[in-house]
Amino acid sequence: MDIRNIAIIAHVDHGKTTLVDRILHTTKVFRENQDSGELIMDNNDLERERGITIFSKNAAVNYKGIKINVIDTPGHSDFGGEVERVLKMADGVILLVDAFEGPMPQTRFVLQKALQLNLKPIVVINKVDKPNCRPDEVHDAVFELFFNLDATEEQLDFPTYYGSGKNGWFNDSLTEIEGIEPLLDGILKHVPEPVVNEGPVQMQITSLDYSSFLGRIAVGKVTRGSIKEAQQIALVQADGSIKKSKVKELYVFEGMGKRRTEEVVAGDLCAVVGLEDFNIGDTICDIDVPEALPVIAVDEPTMSMLFSINTSPFFGKEGKFVTSRHLRDRLFKETEKNLALKVEDSDSADSFLVYGRGILHLGVLIETMRREGYELTVGQPQVLVKTIDGKKHEPYENLVVDVPADFSGKVIDLVTQRKGEMLIMESKGEMQHLEFEIPSRGLIGLRSQMLTNTAGEAVMAHRFIDYKPWKGVIPGRNNGVLISKNQATTTAYSIDKLQDRGSFFVDPGEDVYIGQIIAEHIKPGDLVVNATEGKKLTNMRASGSDDSVRIVPKILMTLEECMEYIQDDECIEVTPKHIRLRKTLLNEEDRRKQSKSMKA
Incomplete structure (x- = not known):
């Protein structure tokens, strides 16, 4: 049979989709004069905006008379459910590894799945044109990873190719050549033909x-x-x-x-x-011999969120789908193709519990829904807790951070505050490589704090390990928030007077409602403020005071940053045009009563 089925697996951002581009161009899928663009397989709007692969996709190319089915897979651990099922279609895998970073947590996760399915691996060490790259050390690290994952002797004897997807060359040595033909020849040579069993379909x-x-x-x-x-x-x-x-x-x-x-x-x-x-x-x-194949097993979700209908005063202004029936139908429809997602009805008819793999997994679902015209409210992400042998257990993750040596102390301090334990600390060129074991709860909100404290230099990745005993209370957000006192339009005059109290999430001229979170307080504790008061006009001229209003631009937060920011008494209102933070109970009196009853 002249067919080869191969999946491309790697950690996020190691160059899978760029490699697929090169394969498509080399095998003349496009005409000479056809403008195909870059990252051809990432054809979804969200994928192009974020620069990551979310959904696995298929392409088929013809090389030397043999058909090669290529499957491009996501690299982020939140989309591991996509990888687990599509590996069933492959007979071999190309494991792509960055020549500087080496094997990362997600590399381990997807490789383990591939080895369990007994797929033939080909290792490709990409980005050898990068400064500070260390292809020989990375090759040794990959071999060690295979060994640690109990690879068979046959799997340990993997072929290795070096090259640069960006510059369009791959070779079985570090000698730069033109084109990726050696890699394509390697696929034909090393990937076995599909195993075909005799019998009915x-x-x-x-x-x-x-x-x-x-x-x-x-x-x-x-x-x-x-x-x-x-x-x-x-x-x-x-x-x-x-x-x-x-x-x-x-x-x-x-x-x-x-x-x-x-x-x-x-x-x-x-x-x-x-x-x-x-x-x-x-x-x-x-039809006469109905024999089923083993059901695909997908790892369990580790996080849940409460999805509800939008209950804010601005309900129904922007969305097409606003009722609980619309929300329920859409969520259950998503579970048909998104295997790692689970949806359950909650005690309330207007709310649903949605279980997923992580913040990004759930964030992509919410973002897709708002683009389709849905309005909804989502609560704080919660990790799933299990009771094992009568004790409370929570999910733990392996966290890897690469950061310039000057900032390593700040990173260690941040992670240990969140109950993380350091396992490895080593130098990689000018960077410090740190590995921790941390409860999944500790990761919520960690990324934004870490990027702030390391001037944006930290590169972080994590993967789920196992359920372990509960670690106790993990400190959440330190600062309180400023909450709108009334429903009106914000004014520059009011915001200017309140700027020394906190950093604003709204600009002058935006509509706000009672109970909406409009800024982060500089101190712990919440404060209800009036940001909609206009300046009282008189016929007296105040010399020089009118032109002194200086408004700092509002803080723009992505949906995932909002999900990590909110506390348990807060939620996010998501509409096609806006993402607003709000208190779950909009009325201040209701919030007081609730806090009293909780203390009692």
Whole structure:
């Protein structure tokens, strides 16, 4: 069979999508004069804005008469659910490692999954054109990582390629050449052909696609037999139930798109149109011999958030979808394709508990929903707590920070305040490499504090390890907030008078409501203020005082920064045009009563 199925895995920002660009250009997927742009596979608006891959994607190229199915995967641990399922479609993996940073926490996570599935690894050490790069040391570190992950002798004997995706060359030595042909030859040589079992058709659905014309499309790898257009098939679901269905249309991947075909044989990836009510993990099989493949197991979520309808006075001004029914339908629809996400109904009919892998995982969902026209309120992220042997346990993470040596003391101080324990401290060129074990709770809000204290120089990454005993109280935000006293439009006159009390999140001329958080207080404790008072006009001229208003621009926070900033009595109002911070109870009297009852 002239097919190779390969997934590209790596830590975030090590160059996966750039490598896919090079493969697409080298195999002439585009015409000579066609402007394809960069990071071709990141075609989602959110991915382009953030510069990260969120969804795994497929492309197919032809090299020396052999079809190579390439799967680009996300590098961030919050999207690990995407990686776990698409690895089922591959027979080999390209492990991409930065020549300076070496193996990072996410490299370990995805490599472990690949080795468990017995995939053939090819190691590519990228960015060897960087200053301070250390390809030989990184190669040794990768070998050590393989060894620590109990790789077989065959897996330990991995081929290694060096190069620079940006400059468009890869070679099996450090000699710079033109082009990436040695790497493509290596894929043909080292990645095995798909293993094909004899027998009737079997295919596990590992991914979902959607088309406004065709509806939901099932994507997966045919592991046995062949699948044909108009064929009657059985769909075996996770609970063991069997549904009869029919294949309406069949597509294989070609270049960046799909091509319609009449038959797909075992070993190839395909997209099936016409199935109803299917989920990821279901098996398509012969109608007479319905044998299911093992269900895809995905790691459990580690964090939860309460999603509610928008209850602010500005409710319904901007969004198209504002009711609890809209919110519920959208969240449950998301769980069909987002395996690492779970949704549960809460005690209130207007609120839903959403479980995810981390702040970024949930943040991307909220951002997608607001762009689709939803209005909602989200509460403070909470880590999931388990009771093991009668004791309270919480998730712990391995935190890796690379920072200039001058700032390492500040980083250690920040992490230890949040109950982190240092495991490793070593020098990498001019940078200090620090590794900690820290409760997941301690990571919430840590990134922004760390970037402030290290002048933006710290590079941080983390991955989930395991549940361990509860570490006690972790200090939250030190400062209180300034809360709006009334509903009106802010004025420069009022904000100017209040600027010495705190840093503002709103500019003059913005509409605010009672209970909205408009600034961070310079001290602990909250303060209710009036930022909407206008200057009383008289016919007397005050010499020189009118032109002295100097307003500091407002602090702009991203959605993830807001999620990390809020405390348990606060929430975020998310609408298509605005992200506002507010108190859960807008009325000051209600907040007083609640704090008294909690003290009692």
